[in-house]
Amino acid sequence: MGEPIAEALRLLDLFASVGAVAFDITHTNLQQEKRGFRPAQSLAQARQSMPYLVPSAARRQNNLIIRPRAGADVTLVQLDDLAPDALARIAPAAFLILRTSPKGQQAWVAVTNAPRGLATRLKEGTGADKEASGATRVAGTANFKPAYAPNFPRVRIDAAQPGHRVTTQILDAMGVLAPAGPVPVSLPPVASSSGSRTSKWPSYARCLEGAPIGDGGNPKRTSADFIWCKIALSWGHGIEATAERLLEESAKAREKG
Structure with a gap:
């Protein structure tokens, strides 16, 4: 072999x-x-x-x-x-x-x-x-x-x-752990008759436009990826589905693998 x-x-x-x-x-x-x-x-x-x-x-x-x-x-x-x-x-x-x-x-x-x-x-x-x-x-x-x-x-x-x-x-x-942050308050689930709240995905282009500018003068794609994922999850998409979709949307995510 x-x-x-x-x-x-x-x-x-x-x-x-x-x-x-x-x-x-x-x-x-x-x-x-x-x-x-x-x-x-x-x-x-x-x-x-x-x-x-x-x-x-x-x-x-x-x-x-x-x-x-x-x-x-x-x-x-x-x-x-x-x-x-x-x-x-x-x-x-x-x-x-x-x-x-x-x-x-x-x-x-x-x-x-x-x-x-x-x-x-x-x-x-x-x-x-x-x-x-x-x-x-x-x-x-x-x-x-x-x-x-x-x-x-x-x-x-x-x-x-x-x-x-x-x-x-x-x-x-x-000594490799950052201090623990405050424990988030769990909110009751929102009732929905259709399971996932939407089948649509956020606009990656908009997230990229709103991302902070890096040293090279271009938007930071890692920040855009993070924002996009937060929005997708808040819209009701699952973690694995969001991760897979991000690979399609973001060249930076594909570089990271």
Whole structure:
């Protein structure tokens, strides 16, 4: 079995070792446009697919992206765009450190019985990208972006601790959690005779127009993604449906995987 395929299988097994029970598989092209989607693949299905998907992605210059879905007792937290000192601090708690580009690394932490808001606190405490989507490029495959042409970097596993889970108490003792915010007041559900309040989706273009301007003079797409998701959820769309739709709307979300 070739090294790229073996690395892809190793990534799947690492996620499964900490409680991932299914994987959404997405394909995007060089322009980060969605080209394929397989939802809720079991570990066995995903492993069976990799010997075909990995070489196919290379031939087509497609990015191969997975979104791991965890069981009820574990929360998988993706910490992307970490500064070197933050990565060093969180490394003992991470079951996976993945390199997606020459200068880009992300850590994944599996937290047992995490309370609500834990992922946000961990991202804030480590300075990670707050809008990271929870999906990632597959190890062993190339990161196809125009900026990297013609020498596209290969995604690789830098460090791994199979089966390594941590608790909130451990993370708190490590000093990597931001202070807990006030507990939100739960509002009674709004009665509806039709289930979801609307079948429409927010306008991504409007969210982009209203986003703050970044250093390069362009609207911040991560902020637009965040605003768009908040509106979609408030309109009654489910979390998974919103995440999948965002991949269609936002090039930034597709880049993050």
